[in-house]
Amino acid sequence: MTASDDEVRAAVDAAFRDEWGQVVATLIGVTSDWDLAEDCAQDAFAAALATWPRDGIPRRPGAWLTTTARNRATDRLRRDAAGAARLRQLAVLARDPEEPPVEEIPDERLRLIFTCCHPALPFPARVALTLRTLAGLTTAEIARAFLTAEPTMAQRLARAKRKIAEAGIPYRVPPAELLPQRLAAVLAVLYLIFNEGYDEEDVRRVLTAEAIRLARVLVRLMPHEPEPAGLLALMLLHEARRGTRTDDQGVLVTLENQDRSRWDQALIAEGVATLDEALAMRSAGPYQVQAAIAACHATAPDMASTDWPQIAHLYAELARLAPSPVVELNRAVAVAMTDGVPAGLALVDELATSGRLEGYHLLPATRADLLRRAGRTEEARRAYEEALELAPTEAERRYLTSRLREL
DSSP states (O other): OOOOHHHHHHHHHHHHHHHHHHHHHHHHHHHOOHHHHHHHHHHHHHHHHHHHHHHOOOSSHHHHHHHHHHHHHHHHHHHHOOSHHHHHHHHHHSOOTTSOOGGGOOOOHHHHHHHHTOTTSOHHHHHHHHHHHTSOOOHHHHHHHTTOOHHHHHHHHHHHHHHHHHHTOOOSOOOTTTHHHHHHHHHHHHHHHHHHHOSSOHHHHHHHHHHHHHHHHHHHHOTTOHHHHHHHHHHHHHHTTGGGSBOTTSOBOOGGGSOGGGSOHHHHHHHHHHHHHHHTTOOOOHHHHHHHHHHHHHTOSSSTTSOHHHHHHHHHHHHHHSOOHHHHHHHHHHHHHHHOHHHHHHHHHHHHHHTTTTTOTHHHHHHHHHHHHTTOHHHHHHHHHHHHHHOOSHHHHHHHHHHHHHO
């Protein structure tokens, strides 16, 4: 049954989003050649555009694409075969009569995720490789999103693949004793991708969408691990507020001034439900605690009815699980809202004295806000000026400038 060009384009686009990572992962598993896997996956999608209008959209597009890509890889290896090494690769590709049909091949993406995020690779390389092989972003798209030159990003990807080959990094899910450490590395990559896209620049929003999509994949592949679900919940709850974080002039809008009626209630509901599923496993981790904090904010009708004592308690738990001066700074705000501005300001001043957040713009910005609330106007002005010098984004600089004008 034939299909129209529009139907085929929509089906191929959907298959690319849903199947790219699985197709590439399967080919890497059988060829151990990352570049060959990507090339043949691209060939398979091009073949779909050419043949599906004539033959119709297959019932299982992913199986069709995997079979086509695997056949292209076989042909390439046969043409390129030279010596025993290539012949051994062909033997790996040979179909075992006892092997299940393509429709029943298990999802290989879990192996690919852990290989891309292996701790032996530099962190920027893990991020780039994850976006290239699992999300299917082009080198140009990744470079543009990270404000990097395309040749630089291409070199980063090439070095990462070479490192995997030369260091013999295994293409597998880590054994049980290494899983917690390695899973933390995977989650860190996904959360960095999300945060890099969590701004108002359209060119970078693709990162946020891909981080959420990859987190959904990870939750499906590891249903008995609570922290992937915790991270997904955290991303969804943050994403629900994206449209209210800046005003029409591009000025940052703080949580207390955001229009809560514009928050995405469907994302909030999904985030809370995902968090509940994670917490039901009774193995709390840092991402679950952060998601619980985000849920407190997302489900409160306004700032006055926010459960600040609970948030302060959660930040104390987060500080225990993942000690950080940034966590302590956020806890100071919750303490100020719970026990009064002087109590929170004392914690902020203690952090400032320690020097652990030197150069971090949110330290003087937070201190300025608390000083303003305490009526200490001149001290607040100096703190806002210090924060303005350190602020990394235009939206934050506009916000701080507006606060100075108010003073």
